[in-house]
Amino acid sequence: MNTPHPETICVEAGRDRAAGEPVNPALHFSTTYRQGGAYEYIRERSPSIEAFEHVVGALEGGYAVAFSSGMAAAASLFDGLRPGARVVAPEVCYAGVRELLAARSAAGALEVAFVDQTDTEATIEAIGEAELVWAETPNNPLLGITDLATLAAAAHERGARIAVDATLATPLLQNSLELGADLVVHSATKYLAGHADALLGVVVAADEAEGRRLADRRTITGAVPGPFETFLGLRGIRTLALRVRRAQENAGELARRLSEQPAVSRVRYPGLAEHPGHELAARQMSGPGSIVAFELDAGAEAADAVCAHVHRIANATSLGGVETLIERRGRYPAEQTRVPPNLLRLSVGCEHVDDLWADLEGALGAV
Numbered sequence: 001m002n003t004p005h006p007e008t009i010c011v012e013a014g015r016d017r018a019a020g021e022p023v024n025p026a027l028h029f030s031t032t033y034r035q036g037g038a039y040e041y042i043r044e045r046s047p048s049i050e051a052f053e054h055v056v057g058a059l060e061g062g063y064a065v066a067f068s069s070g071m072a073a074a075a076s077l078f079d080g081l082r083p084g085a086r087v088v089a090p091e092v093c094y095a096g097v098r099e100l101l102a103a104r105s106a107a108g109a110l111e112v113a114f115v116d117q118t119d120t121e122a123t124i125e126a127i128g129e130a131e132l133v134w135a136e137t138p139n140n141p142l143l144g145i146t147d148l149a150t151l152a153a154a155a156h157e158r159g160a161r162i163a164v165d166a167t168l169a170t171p172l173l174q175n176s177l178e179l180g181a182d183l184v185v186h187s188a189t190k191y192l193a194g195h196a197d198a199l200l201g202v203v204v205a206a207d208e209a210e211g212r213r214l215a216d217r218r219t220i221t222g223a224v225p226g227p228f229e230t231f232l233g234l235r236g237i238r239t240l241a242l243r244v245r246r247a248q249e250n251a252g253e254l255a256r257r258l259s260e261q262p263a264v265s266r267v268r269y270p271g272l273a274e275h276p277g278h279e280l281a282a283r284q285m286s287g288p289g290s291i292v293a294f295e296l297d298a299g300a301e302a303a304d305a306v307c308a309h310v311h312r313i314a315n316a317t318s319l320g321g322v323e324t325l326i327e328r329r330g331r332y333p334a335e336q337t338r339v340p341p342n343l344l345r346l347s348v349g350c351e352h353v354d355d356l357w358a359d360l361e362g363a364l365g366a367v
């Protein structure tokens with residue numbers, strides 16, 4: 001048999017092929033197990049959580065540990081660092097992670113250097129004695145691209161490890177471990193689960209011992225996902241390739257149409273030739289993904305009005321589901337210093353592109 005493609009791994013990994021076995025791994029709603037077997041208590045291990053981890057690990061090529069949310073996954077990595085350790089983090093990344101790092105830094109638990117990680121040289125310069133480089137690419141919400149291979153090599157030369165939040169890329173569009181990362185993190189709430197109905201996170205470690213340490217820490221802190229969440233995560237992954245491809249096609253078309261709109265002053269989408277990270281994205285990703293950010297000439301109020309005028313597209317936070325969502329990120333105080341106030345983030349879903357465009361064009365016209 002040939003080595004399966006990622007699309008095939010999404011569908012076939014983790015299935016028991018023995019006669020009489022169910023085609024899907026069974027869902028275990030039990031917190032405890034009769035003693036004497038492999039499982040004892042859900043906070044330590046559970047077959048339903050392991051089924052999800054097995055498939056994500058197969059997709060990323062490492063050892064996956066599932067968490068109760070993307071934030072819990074990120075926090076577990078920071079918790080494993082030496083007290084006072086230096087972390088190099090992106091100036092622009094998911095606001096929750098930035099806030100978490102800022103809080104750890106303010107408490108003296110970590111020393112955090114925030115840098116523009118689309119500037120590879122500046123990021124390498126900031127490494128110094130860092131224990132961890134935390135990257136996020138493409139970044140949320142500005143879609144900046146970080147050169148992972150160069151940064152991973154530089155981090156390793158300096159004795160640092162590199163972890164990548166690849167939520168926007170998904171395991172299908174970017175293989176972060178192959179590019180040199182030690183750890184890859186996903187908010188599985190987004191594309192992996194894919195239907196805006198489950199809160200879930202996952203870390204994949206290149207090194208098995210590191211994966212085991214993460215799982216041990218998870219047992220102690222209790223940031224374990226529920227079995228139904230991991231069931232939804234696994235069920236989502238079965239159609240991940242279809243959803244990612246369809247949403248990406250839609251996003252490319254919407255980005256193109258938006259860039260022709262006189263009311264739109266800037267479109268940020270790595271698939272557009274004018275995007276500053278376009279060539280890098282084409283090298284390190286197999287596709288630009290399905291998040292599009294665009295700015296309105298008329299400012300923040302006009303951007304809010306677009307959110308109020310869309311009917312089919314939901315004005316809601318989050319991303320990576322089958323449904324298209326729009327949001328003005330600058331409405332959050334934590335985003336205001338880094339994100340242009342007139343920027344709208346569009347998480348493009350799987351609807352028909354003409355229906356999405358009709359809604360968007362109508363809302364743009366109305367303001």
Ligand SMILES: Cc1ncc(COP(=O)(O)O)c(C=O)c1O
Nearest residue numbers: 069070071094140167187189200
């Ligand atoms: C890039 C990124 N990382 C991490 C998170 C946090 O994930 P969760 O909401 O699952 O805790 C988010 C949430 O929006 C995100 O967009």
